[in-house]
Amino acid sequence: MISRGSAALLAVGLLLTIGLPGIASATVAHNASTPTGDADLVVVMKSERELYLYRNGLIIAQYPIALGLRPIGTKQMRGDDKTPIGAYTLDWRNPNSDFHRSIHISYPDPSDREHAAALGVAPGNNIMIHGQPDYDNRPRTGDWTHGCIAVSNRAINQIWVRVPDGTPIHIYP
Incomplete structure (x- = not known):
């Protein structure tokens, strides 16, 4: 019997193989001042609280994550903690983030801006994958960010080296 998590990963692998409808593939841009690691896709499974690094359709690394304080649903506006x-x-x-290191996610995209405008709200910004707060040595448990994806400092150091700027990230419920 396949577990729910395994079934979800199989589904992601299948979608990566056949393509995601409505999602354009991104070209990986390499910049000499940033790492040019071995990952070509980042996948976040919010319900599983896991981040996966992929290369050529195969998982090459997996990390536990924390999400926004209100993790169910998608971000719609600034301050919703999603x-x-x-x-x-x-x-x-x-590299000088208050959260050890951080990598920016291109939210909001034009569709997110359009949706927020229709609601009459600001979409929010500065959504990142980041480490733990440098200003506080308390261990963080559960979901605690304001919409970012948090990992351990060890994990962000590994992700930092393995994921170049321009890498696509797919975030699933």
Whole structure:
């Protein structure tokens, strides 16, 4: 019998093989000042609280994550403490983050901005994959961010090296 988590990973693998409808593939851009690691896709499974690094359709690393304080559903506006759902790009990084290191997710995209405008709200911004707060040595448990995807400092150090700017990230419910 296949567990729910295994079934979800099989489904993601199948979608990666046949393509995700409505999601354009992103070109990996390499910049000499950023790592050019071995991952070509990041997948986040919010319900499983896991982040996966893929290369050529195969999982090469897996990390536990924490999400926004209100993890169910997708981010709709600034201050809703939700982590977005959708296909984005990891487009820049901050080596001097207050959260050890951080890698920016390209939220909001034009569709997110349009949706927020229809609601008459700001979509929010600065959604990141990041480590633990440098200003506080308390261990963080459960979901605690304001919409970001948090990992351990050890994990963000590994992700930092393995994931170049321009890598697509797919965030699932």
